[in-house]
Amino acid sequence: MILTGEAIRRFIAQGDIVFSPYDPAGVNPNSVNYHLGRGLKVFQDRTGTFVETELPDEGYVLEPHRMYLGHTEEQIGSSLFAMRLIGCSSNGRRGLFLQLSADLGHTTSCHRWTLEIVAALPIRIYPGMVAGQVSFWCNTGLIRPTSATYARFNHACESQPLIGAPS
Numbered sequence: 001m002i003l004t005g006e007a008i009r010r011f012i013a014q015g016d017i018v019f020s021p022y023d024p025a026g027v028n029p030n031s032v033n034y035h036l037g038r039g040l041k042v043f044q045d046r047t048g049t050f051v052e053t054e055l056p057d058e059g060y061v062l063e064p065h066r067m068y069l070g071h072t073e074e075q076i077g078s079s080l081f082a083m084r085l086i087g088c089s090s091n092g093r094r095g096l097f098l099q100l101s102a103d104l105g106h107t108t109s110c111h112r113w114t115l116e117i118v119a120a121l122p123i124r125i126y127p128g129m130v131a132g133q134v135s136f137w138c139n140t141g142l143i144r145p146t147s148a149t150y151a152r153f154n155h156a157c158e159s160q161p162l163i164g165a166p167s
Contacts, residue, residue: 003081003136005029011080017136018077018110031133034085035073037112038127043067055127062096062119070115073128077110079143081136085113088132095120098132105134108145 003011005027011017019032026033041050043066050069053060062068076083083105087098097118105113115131 001138002030003138005031008032008136011078011136016078016080018075019134020075021073026130028133031135033088033130034076034113034132034134036115036125036127036129036131037071037073039071041069043069055125057127059124059126061122061124062117064095064119064121066119068117068119070117070125070131072113072115072131075110075112076105076134077108078136079108080139082107082139083109084135084137085115086132086135088130091131094123096123096125107139107143 008017008027008031009024012019012022036055038055040053040055040060042053043050045066072085076085084103085099085105086103087096091098097120098115100116100118102114102116117125
């Protein structure tokens, strides 16, 4: 079951969803907008490595068919809900695609999320631009803390209390 915008607002206010910084104007009927952070890793085809750079205020032009890793400006997480991060349709119509293979955020994870970025056409991106939306989903069954090594691109938030976790 997906949360509505009204429920997202309520759970952020209660502290059951971490979304920081938070602008209530970014809440949609079933999601909340997330923004692009300043860090960018550019894949180097010849070496198979990433080169780190920072997005300047005037923007950065992505090359078509090259892989990039960015991150959310916001720290996003929940001890109650699973998250799904997707790109937004307005960027998709301009040829900017995010989270094509790893859009699931595990319950109990909380950090700035790494974003997979691919451009179909040359496109200028900016730090702080709306990159996509995150929706929150109810779990069925016992919630267990993730053992995944997430947030290698970024630092994790402080741990949240785990509701329903085994003691």
